[in-house]
Amino acid sequence: MPTGVALQDGRGRLLAAGERVLLRDGPAALTSRSVTDEADVAKGLLHRYFSDFDEFLTALVQTQTEAVEVISTDLLGRVGSGTVVGNVSMALSRIFDARGLALVRLALFRLDLATRLRSEDEPAIPILANAVAGMEEYLTGEQRAGRIKVDAAPFRLAQAVIGTGHLLSAGELGGLPDKSAIDEVVEAILVAALNGPY
Amino acid sequence: MPTGVALQDGRGRLLAAGERVLLRDGPAALTSRSVTDEADVAKGLLHRYFSDFDEFLTALVQTQTEAVEVISTDLLGRVGSGTVVGNVSMALSRIFDARGLALVRLALFRLDLATRLRSEDEPAIPILANAVAGMEEYLTGEQRAGRIKVDAAPFRLAQAVIGTGHLLSAGELGGLPDKSAIDEVVEAILVAALNGPY
Amino acid sequence: MPTGVALQDGRGRLLAAGERVLLRDGPAALTSRSVTDEADVAKGLLHRYFSDFDEFLTALVQTQTEAVEVISTDLLGRVGSGTVVGNVSMALSRIFDARGLALVRLALFRLDLATRLRSEDEPAIPILANAVAGMEEYLTGEQRAGRIKVDAAPFRLAQAVIGTGHLLSAGELGGLPDKSAIDEVVEAILVAALNGPY
Amino acid sequence: MPTGVALQDGRGRLLAAGERVLLRDGPAALTSRSVTDEADVAKGLLHRYFSDFDEFLTALVQTQTEAVEVISTDLLGRVGSGTVVGNVSMALSRIFDARGLALVRLALFRLDLATRLRSEDEPAIPILANAVAGMEEYLTGEQRAGRIKVDAAPFRLAQAVIGTGHLLSAGELGGLPDKSAIDEVVEAILVAALNGPY
DNA sequence: ACTGGCGGGACACCCCGTTCCT
DNA sequence: AGGAACGGGGTGTCCCGCCAGT
Numbered sequence: 001m002p003t004g005v006a007l008q009d010g011r012g013r014l015l016a017a018g019e020r021v022l023l024r025d026g027p028a029a030l031t032s033r034s035v036t037d038e039a040d041v042a043k044g045l046l047h048r049y050f051s052d053f054d055e056f057l058t059a060l061v062q063t064q065t066e067a068v069e070v071i072s073t074d075l076l077g078r079v080g081s082g083t084v085v086g087n088v089s090m091a092l093s094r095i096f097d098a099r100g101l102a103l104v105r106l107a108l109f110r111l112d113l114a115t116r117l118r119s120e121d122e123p124a125i126p127i128l129a130n131a132v133a134g135m136e137e138y139l140t141g142e143q144r145a146g147r148i149k150v151d152a153a154p155f156r157l158a159q160a161v162i163g164t165g166h167l168l169s170a171g172e173l174g175g176l177p178d179k180s181a182i183d184e185v186v187e188a189i190l191v192a193a194l195n196g197p198y
Numbered sequence: 199m200p201t202g203v204a205l206q207d208g209r210g211r212l213l214a215a216g217e218r219v220l221l222r223d224g225p226a227a228l229t230s231r232s233v234t235d236e237a238d239v240a241k242g243l244l245h246r247y248f249s250d251f252d253e254f255l256t257a258l259v260q261t262q263t264e265a266v267e268v269i270s271t272d273l274l275g276r277v278g279s280g281t282v283v284g285n286v287s288m289a290l291s292r293i294f295d296a297r298g299l300a301l302v303r304l305a306l307f308r309l310d311l312a313t314r315l316r317s318e319d320e321p322a323i324p325i326l327a328n329a330v331a332g333m334e335e336y337l338t339g340e341q342r343a344g345r346i347k348v349d350a351a352p353f354r355l356a357q358a359v360i361g362t363g364h365l366l367s368a369g370e371l372g373g374l375p376d377k378s379a380i381d382e383v384v385e386a387i388l389v390a391a392l393n394g395p396y
Numbered sequence: 397m398p399t400g401v402a403l404q405d406g407r408g409r410l411l412a413a414g415e416r417v418l419l420r421d422g423p424a425a426l427t428s429r430s431v432t433d434e435a436d437v438a439k440g441l442l443h444r445y446f447s448d449f450d451e452f453l454t455a456l457v458q459t460q461t462e463a464v465e466v467i468s469t470d471l472l473g474r475v476g477s478g479t480v481v482g483n484v485s486m487a488l489s490r491i492f493d494a495r496g497l498a499l500v501r502l503a504l505f506r507l508d509l510a511t512r513l514r515s516e517d518e519p520a521i522p523i524l525a526n527a528v529a530g531m532e533e534y535l536t537g538e539q540r541a542g543r544i545k546v547d548a549a550p551f552r553l554a555q556a557v558i559g560t561g562h563l564l565s566a567g568e569l570g571g572l573p574d575k576s577a578i579d580e581v582v583e584a585i586l587v588a589a590l591n592g593p594y
Numbered sequence: 595m596p597t598g599v600a601l602q603d604g605r606g607r608l609l610a611a612g613e614r615v616l617l618r619d620g621p622a623a624l625t626s627r628s629v630t631d632e633a634d635v636a637k638g639l640l641h642r643y644f645s646d647f648d649e650f651l652t653a654l655v656q657t658q659t660e661a662v663e664v665i666s667t668d669l670l671g672r673v674g675s676g677t678v679v680g681n682v683s684m685a686l687s688r689i690f691d692a693r694g695l696a697l698v699r700l701a702l703f704r705l706d707l708a709t710r711l712r713s714e715d716e717p718a719i720p721i722l723a724n725a726v727a728g729m730e731e732y733l734t735g736e737q738r739a740g741r742i743k744v745d746a747a748p749f750r751l752a753q754a755v756i757g758t759g760h761l762l763s764a765g766e767l768g769g770l771p772d773k774s775a776i777d778e779v780v781e782a783i784l785v786a787a788l789n790g791p792y
Numbered sequence: 793a794c795t796g797g798c799g800g801g802a803c804a805c806c807c808c809g810t811t812c813c814t
Numbered sequence: 815a816g817g818a819a820c821g822g823g824g825t826g827t828c829c830c831g832c833c834a835g836t
Contacts, residue, residue, distance in 0.1 A: 002798045004833030027307065031824060042799045044827080053825065108368065109307035111224050125369055132369070156386040163365025164358040170306060171323055171330075171357075188354040192390030208815095230809055240816040242811075251809060406794090423703055428830060438795040440833080449830065504764060505621060505703035521765055528765070552782040555765075556758040563757025566702065567719055567726070584750040588786030596811040596820040604819095626804060636820045638806080647804060 011049040011059075013039045018060045022102045027109065030057070057106065058116040064103040065117070065126050071095055072134025079141035084148065085190060087138070089182045092165035095131050098176065101169050103127060131162045139193075152193035160189045209247040209257075211237050216258045220300040225307055228255070255304065256314040262301040263315070263324050269293055270332025277339035282346065283388060286333070287380045290363035293329050296374060299367045301325060329360045350391035358387050407445040407455075409435050414456045418498040423505055426453070453502065454512040460499040460523050461513070467491055468530025475537035480544065481586060484531070485578045488561035491527050494572060497565045499523060527558045548589035556585050605643040605653075607633050612654045616696045621703060624651070651700065652710040658697040658721050659711070665689055666728025673735035678742065679784060681732070683776045686759035689725050692770060695763045697721060725756045733787075746787035754783050 007013065017039035022030055032053045036043045050056040075091045096104070104127050107113060117126050135158035142148045164185050168177045215237035220228055230251045234241045248254040273289045294302070302325050305311060315324050333356035340346045346355075362383055366375045413435035418426055428449045432439045446452040471487045492500070503509060503522050513522050531554035538544045560581055564573045601607065611633035615623055626647045630637050644650040669685045690698070698721050701707060711720050729752035736742045758779050762771045 002800090002832045002834090004797070004835070006797055006835090032826085033824075042797095043801095043825095045798075047826070048797095105306050108303045109225055111303075112226070128365060128369055132365075153382065153386055156383040159365055159369075159383050160358055160362040160387050163363070164361035167326060167330075167357060167361030167364060171326060184351065185354045185357050188351055188391075189358050189387050193386070229807080231807080241809090242817075243815070245810070246815085422705055424706075427828085429828085439797095439831090440795065441793090443831065444793085501702045501705075504699050507620075524761060524765060528761075549778065549782055552779045555761055555779050556754055556783050559758035559761030560754040561757070562761060563722060563726075563753055567722055567753075580747065581750040581753050584747055584787070585754050585783050589782070596818085597813075599813045600818055625802085627802090637804095638821090639819070641805070642818085 007041065007045070010041065010045055013041065014046055014049060014056065015060055015063055018056065019063075019099055022060070022106070023098055027102060027106050030106075032056070054110075054113065055116065057110065058113050061103050061107050061113060061126050062117060064100050065130050067100070068095055068127055068130045068134060072130070072137065075134060075138045076141060079138065080145045080147070084139075084142055084194060085183060085187050088135070088161055088190065089179065089186045091135065091138075092161065092168075092182055092186070093176075093179065095127075095162075096165050096169035096176070100127065101166075101176075104166065105170070128162060128166065132158045135162055147195055148190075148193050149195050157190065157193055161186060164189060208239065208243055211239065212244055212247060212254065213258055213261060216254065217261075217297055217300075220258075220304065221296055225300065225304045228304065230254070252308075252311065252314065255308060256311050259301055259305050259311055259324050260315065262298050263328050265298070266293055266325055266328045266332060270328070270335065273332060273336045274339060277336060278343045278345070282337075282340055282392060283381060283385050285336070286359055286388065287377065287384045289333065289336075290359065290366075290380055290384065291374075291377065293325075293360075294363050294367035294374070298325065299364075299374075302364060303368070326360060326364065330356045333360055345393055346388075346391050347393050355388065355391055359384060362387060406437065406441055409437065410442055410445060410452065411456055411459060414452065415459075415495055415498075418456070418502065419494055423498065423502045426502065428452070450506075450509065450512065453506060454509050457499055457503050457509055457522050458513060460496050461526050463496070464491055464523055464526045464530060468526070468533065471530060471534045472537060475534060476541045476543070480535075480538055480590060481579060481583050483534070484557055484586065485575065485582045487531065487534075488557065488564075488578055488582065489572075489575065491523075491558075492561050492565035492572070496523065497562075497572075500562060501566070524558060524562065528554045531558055543591055544586075544589050545591050553586065553589055557582060560585060601635065601639070604635065604639055607635065608640055608643060608650065609654055609657055612650065613657075613693055616654070616700070617692055621696065621700050624700070626650070648704075648707065649710065651704065652707050655697055655701050655707055655720050656711060658694050659724050661694065662689055662721055662724045662728060666724070666731065669728060669732045670735060673732065674739045674741070678733075678736055678788060679777060679781045682729070682755055682784065683773065683780045685729070685732075686755065686762075686776055686780065687770075687773065689721075689756075690759050690763035690770070694721065695760075695770075698760065699764070722756060722760065726752045729756055741789055742784075742787050743789050751784065751787055755780060758783060 014035060018030065018035045021034050021038050025034070032046055033043065035056070036046050039045075046053070046056060050059065071091055071094045075087060078087045081087075094100075104125075107126050107128075111125075114124070114126055132155075136154045139148060139152075139154035139157055143150065143152065143154060148154070165182065168182060168185060171177075212233060216228065216233045219232050219236050223232070230244055231241065233254070234244055237243075244251070244254060248257065269289055269292045273285060276285045279285075292298075302323075305324050305326075309323070312322065312324055330353075334352045337346060337350075337352035337355055341348065341350065341352055346352070363380065366380060366383060410431060414426065414431045417430045417434050421430070428442055429439065431452070432442055435441075442449070442452060446455065467487055467490045471483060474483045477483075490496075500521075500523050503524075507521070510520065510522050528551075532550045535544060535548075535550035535553055539546065539548065539550055544550070561578065564578060564581060567573075608629060612624065612629045615628050615632050619628070626640050627637065629650070630640050633639075640647070640650060644653065665685055665688045669681060672681045675681075688694075698719075701720050701722075705719075708718065708720055712718070726749075730748045733742060733746075733748035733751055737744065737746065737748060742748070759776065762776060762779060765771075
C-alpha cells in the first residue's frame with residue numbers, strides 16, 4: 001500500500017538493504033528486485049536514486065571505500081599510541097570484515113564498476129587501493145614518529161599488509177580469521193621495519 | 199597462450215576458449231554461450247564434456263591449480279640456489295600472470311566452486327590456498343637449508359608473500375606489475391627472516 | 397505545493413486536457429499521467445473527479461455523444477431547408493472532425509466503455525449509434541417533408557451515411573477529407589432516395 | 595522442457611495464436627506473453643521471428659490485409675455472375691468477420707502500426723484502404739460489364755459500401771450482423787447505380 | 793482542496809543454462 | 815555435432831490508484 005509520505009533517505013535505505021542482501025545471500029543474489037524487496041520499498045525507487053543498477057552497485061562499493069577512509073583516519077590518529085602491530089591488525093580487522101570482504105569480491109568480479117568510480121584516474125581496484133593508501137600514510141606517520149625505521153618502505157609494507165589481510169580474510173570461507181592469526185602475520189611482515197618492540 | 203594441452207579434444211578447446219574469454223572480457227562475461235561461441239563449437243558440446251557449467255568453471259580453476267603445483271615444484275627445486283627473494287619473486291610472477299589472476303578472481307567470486315574441488319577438506323580458496331602451501335613448503339626448505347632463520351614462521355611468511363603478490367597483480371587494472379615492484383615488496387617482507395643477503 | 401485556491405472546473409480542465417492528448421498523440425497515449433500532466437494538475441486530482449480512469453474515459457466519450465446530439469438537433473432543424481446532401485454532408489463534417497474521430501477510435505478500442513454509458517440498453521458503440529439515430533431521425537423528417545422517397549429506408553441510409561463518413565475521415569491519416577469528397581459520396585448514397593435534385 | 599525439435603512455421607503459429615487471443619480476450623489482452631502462452635512456445639521465440647512486439651502486431655494486421663486481397667480477387671472473379679448486391683454483401687461478410695473486425699480495431703487504435711506497413715505510400719488505414727481498393731476494382735468491372743451505370747462513381751460507392759459494412763459489423767457488440775441487414779444496406783447504397791435488377 | 797511520492801503489478805526485451813531432435 | 819527451443823529470471827520502464835501531507 002502506498003504510504004503517501006516521502007521516504008527519509010531512500011538512497012541510504014537502499015544501500016543498507018543491498019549490504020544486507022550481500023551478506024546474507026551472497027553477491028550473486030544482488031539484484032535490483034532483491035534490494036528493493038529487502039528495503040521494503042517500491043521497485044521504481046531504486047531508479048529514482050540510481051540511473052542504473054550498476055550505478056547502485058558502484059555506490060555500494062563506494063560506501064566501503066568511504067568506510068576505509070574513516071578507518072584510515074582513525075588509524076592515522078593512533079600514530080605513536082598503542083603498538084604498530086596492534087594498530088595495523090585492528091585496521092585490517094575493520095577493513096576486511098564480512099561486509100568489506102564481500103564488497104571487495106564484488107569489485108573484483110565486476111571490474112568494470114571501477115571505471116564508474118574513477119573517471120580519469122589511474123586504474124585501481126577501489127577499496128584495496130584506498131586501503132593501501134591509508135595504510136601507507138599511517139606507516140609513514142609512524143616512521144616520522146620513530147617507531148618505524150627510516151630505511152623501511154611504507155608503500156611496500158602497506159601493500160604487503162593489505163594484500164595479506166585480504167588473503168587471510170578471503171581464505172577462510174567459514175568465517176573471518178581470529179585476531180591472533182592477523183597479529184602473527186602482521187608481525188612477521190613488520191618485524192624488520194620496527195624500531196624496537198612495537 | 200600455449201597450455202601444452204592438445205587442442206584436438208573438445209574439452210581442451212573449451213577450456214582454452216574459457217581462458218580467452220576470461221582474459222579478454224572478465225569473469226562476469228564467462229557464460230556457457232560466450233565459451234562455446236569463442237570455441238566455435240555447438241552449445242551442446244560443453245555438456246558433453248562437463249555435466250554442468252559449474253563443473254566447467256571448476257575445471258578451469260583446476261587448470262590453474264595444477265599450474266600452481268608445477269610452479270611450486272619448480273620453486274622447491276630452487277631451494278639453495280639463486281636468491282630467496284629472486285625465487286619467490288619469480289614464482290609470484292608466474293602464479294599471478296594475467297591468466298592466473300583472472301582465475302583467482304573467478305574463484306573469489308564463485309567461492310562455492312571450491313566445494314567441488316575439495317570434497318571433505320577444510321574450506322579454502324583453490325588457487326590461493328595451493329599457492330600458500332607451495333610457498334610454505336619452499337620457505338621451509340630454505341629454512342632447513344639455512345637461508346631463512348629458524349625462528350621465522352614459514353606459513354605466515356607464505357601467506358604474506360602470496361597475499362601481497364595477489365594484491366600487486368590485482369590492484370593494477372591496466373597491466374601486471376613490473377618485476378622490480380615485486381622484488382621490492384618481497385624483500386620488504388622477507389628481509390627480517392633472511393639469514394644474510396639472499 | 398498546494399495553492400490553497402480551488403481550481404475552476406477541474407473536471408472540465410481534465411476533460412479538455414484529455415481531448416488534447418487524444419488529438420495530439422492518439423488513443424494509445426491516453427493515460428492518467430498524460431492527462432494530468434497535460435492539464436498541469438496533480439495526479440491525484442483526476443481521482444477526485446472520477447472514481448476511475450475508465451470513468452474519465454467514459455466521460456470523455458460522453459462529451460462527444462452530447463456533441464452529436466447537438467449536431468443532430470441542428471440537423472433536424474434543417475429539414476426542408478438547404479439541400480439534403482448539403483445538410484447531411486455538413487453534419488458528417490461536424491461529427492467526424494478530428495476530435496470526434498479520435499473519440500470514435502477510443503470508443504472502438506475500448507468497447508467495454510459502452511457498458512458504462514448504457515446500463516440496460518442494447519449494446520452499441522456510443523458515438524456512432526447516436527449519430528445513426530440522429531441521422532435516421534433527420535432522414536425520416538425529410539421523408540415526411542417529401543424530399544426523400546417514401547419507399548426509402550431511412551435507417552439503412554443513415555447507417556450508410558454514418559459508416560461512410562467515418563471511413564472517409566478515418567481512412568485519411570494525414571488530415572480530414574475535403575468537403576467535396578464528402579459531398580460526392582453522400583450524393584452517391586442518397587441519389588436513389590432523393591425526390592428530385594435536393 | 596526443451597524439445598530440441600525445430601518448430602514448423604513458428605511465425606505462423608505465433609500469428610495464429612495472436613488471432614485467437616484477439617478474438618477471445620480482445621485487443622487489450624494482446625501481449626507478448628499472452629501470445630506465446632497461447633501458442634505454447636517459449637517467450638523468446640516471438641523475438642526470433644519479430645524484432646519487436648509492434649512488428650508482430652503489424653504482421654498480424656498484415657494477415658488480414660492479405661486476406662482482404664484474397665477476398666478481393668474472389669470478388670473480381672464474380673463480375674457478371676450472381677447479383678452485384680449479393681457479391682458485395684458476401685464480400686463484406688467475409689472482410690468484416692469477427693477476426694477482421696478485431697484487426698481493424700487494432701489498426702485504428704494503433705495508428706502508428708500503419709507506418710510500419712507502408713513506408714513511403716500515402717497514409718491510410720491498412721485493411722480498410724485495401725478493402726476499398728478491391729471493392730472499387732470490382733465495381734469498375736461490373737461497370738464495364740454493364741451492370742453498373744456508366745455515370746456511377748465506383749470509388750465513392752466502394753467507400754460507402756466498405757464504410758457502411760464496417761459500421762454495421764462494429765455497431766453490434768453482441769455479434770455480427772445478419773445477412774439480411776447487410777443486404778438491405780448494400781442495396782440502399784447501390785440501387786441508384788445499378789442497371790436493372792442485379 | 794490540492795499535491796506528489798509511493799506501492800504494486802505488468803510489460804517488453806534480453807540473457808543464461810540446458811535439453812534433445814535432426 | 816549442430817543448433818533450435820525452453821523455462822526461468824533479471825532489468826528498466828510504465829501505469830494506475832492511493833494517501834499522507836501542506
